[in-house]
Amino acid sequence: MELEELPLSQNNWQELEQKLFLRTVNRIPLTLVRGQGARVWDDQGKEYLDFVGGWAVNSLGHCPPVVVAALEKQARTLIQASNQFYTIPQIELAQLLIKNSCLDRVFFCNSGAEANEGAIKLARRYGKLRLNGAYEIITTHSSFHGRTLAMTSATGQNKFQEPYKPLPNGFINVDYNNVEAIQAATTAQTCGVMLEPIQGEGGVNVPDNSYLEEVQSWCHEKGILFILDEIQTGVGRTGTLFAYEQYNAEPDIMTLAKGLGSGVPIGAFLAKEHCSVFSPGEHGSTFGGNPLVCAAAHATLRYIIDNDMPGKVKQVGKYFMAKLEDLKQQFDFITQVRGQGLLIALEFNSEIAEELVMACLDKGLLVNKVKPNALRFMPSLIITEEEVDEAIDILRGVLMSLR
Ligand SMILES: Cc1ncc(COP(=O)(O)O)c(C=O)c1O
Numbered sequence: 001m002e003l004e005e006l007p008l009s010q011n012n013w014q015e016l017e018q019k020l021f022l023r024t025v026n027r028i029p030l031t032l033v034r035g036q037g038a039r040v041w042d043d044q045g046k047e048y049l050d051f052v053g054g055w056a057v058n059s060l061g062h063c064p065p066v067v068v069a070a071l072e073k074q075a076r077t078l079i080q081a082s083n084q085f086y087t088i089p090q091i092e093l094a095q096l097l098i099k100n101s102c103l104d105r106v107f108f109c110n111s112g113a114e115a116n117e118g119a120i121k122l123a124r125r126y127g128k129l130r131l132n133g134a135y136e137i138i139t140t141h142s143s144f145h146g147r148t149l150a151m152t153s154a155t156g157q158n159k160f161q162e163p164y165k166p167l168p169n170g171f172i173n174v175d176y177n178n179v180e181a182i183q184a185a186t187t188a189q190t191c192g193v194m195l196e197p198i199q200g201e202g203g204v205n206v207p208d209n210s211y212l213e214e215v216q217s218w219c220h221e222k223g224i225l226f227i228l229d230e231i232q233t234g235v236g237r238t239g240t241l242f243a244y245e246q247y248n249a250e251p252d253i254m255t256l257a258k259g260l261g262s263g264v265p266i267g268a269f270l271a272k273e274h275c276s277v278f279s280p281g282e283h284g285s286t287f288g289g290n291p292l293v294c295a296a297a298h299a300t301l302r303y304i305i306d307n308d309m310p311g312k313v314k315q316v317g318k319y320f321m322a323k324l325e326d327l328k329q330q331f332d333f334i335t336q337v338r339g340q341g342l343l344i345a346l347e348f349n350s351e352i353a354e355e356l357v358m359a360c361l362d363k364g365l366l367v368n369k370v371k372p373n374a375l376r377f378m379p380s381l382i383i384t385e386e387e388v389d390e391a392i393d394i395l396r397g398v399l400m401s402l403r
Pocket residue numbers: 111112113114116144145146147196200201229230231232233257258
């Protein structure tokens with residue numbers, strides 16, 4: 001739809017939102033109406049360079065032609081059929097995921113939290129059948145695993161847990177990047193450990209290179225499951241198709257969502273054969289693996305693999321990090337640049353992230369505040385070095401105005 005055709009005269013969207021919605025989010029005062037590639041436009045026609053990417057979701061940018069074409073074709077063919085029946089797009093997507101990962105089987109669902117819930121149910125089932133009823137899962141502080149009640153319990157952040165206590169039991173939160181903490185928390189009740197390869201929402205926390213490998217060894221030694229939440233890090237985001245590839249580790253169970261559908265909602269959890277312990281009827285989803293969504297995800301993944309997007313992410317990510325390091329040299333209130341691929345944080349010595357988000361917005365750049373003192377960048381995987389330069393120029397200008 002052309003911008004002119006939109007009912008822009010109705011510019012009371014933000015006022016309406018205040019009246020209509022449960023108060024769960026403080027939105028940035030910006031109403032987005034259109035996107036193309038790395039750019040979006042607001043209801044006043046102003047253009048922005050998007051380094052938020054729908055929270056690490058728009059892997060191929062906004063309205064990517066291959067995904068639009070797949071959606072158009074599938075929408076004319078078959079949109080939804082229940083999982084009582086076989087449908088082809090989900091089988092094609094499953095084949096592509098299995099062929100390109102270390103996992104053997106998949107279950108499709110609709111979001112990251114739902115993928116993690118399924119992974120935990122699978123681990124508990126494994127515990128019941130193979131580990132004398134063990135059911136506890138060890139997760140880490142500063143993690144983020146989703147907003148369902150069980151995932152709130154898995155998420156090791158008090159601010160998410162406190163409003164909902166008492167929480168479902170069976171989750172033990174320990175320090176991240178500390179294998180001894182996991183070892184100390186492991187008991188006869190433990191059936192698995194669930195980690196993010198890099199903590200995304202917790203602030204883009206990159207662990208030591210040996211961490212995942214050491215946790216995996218411990219899990220193998222104890223016969224418990226090693227579960228990786230690759231919802232934010234997966235599908236090319238960190239410079240390999242899955243982040244575990246860079247850490248000499250292989251999960252028994254892996255969860256995906258976000259970038260898998262390039263903006264179309266999909267989640268998945270994948271498992272190795274030895275922990276494929278569900279029986280028919282023990283798990284399910286009405287929309288999970290819906291043909292429309294799977295066609296979009298298949299087009300996304302096919303494009304990412306065929307065009308070596310992870311390799312491109314590695315390059316452009318390095319370029320971006322180097323440019324941010326240059327800024328760090330220039331501004332002494334920048335304390336750290338960290339990340340991997342196109343999941344990057346810039347940390348400051350004071351709580352200026354909110355102010356920076358608003359100043360960047362004014363200059364036509366969308367960035368995310370991941371902590372009061374840190375920005376996060378998670379643009380689409382198709383971002384170019386020229387677009388990185390553009391973002392850096394805006395950021396530099398904004399940082400100079402703070403000096
Ligand atoms: C690592 C991780 N796991 C799980 C989730 C939850 O995903 P969703 O919001 O799709 O439920 C997120 C969302 O940010 C995430 O980053």
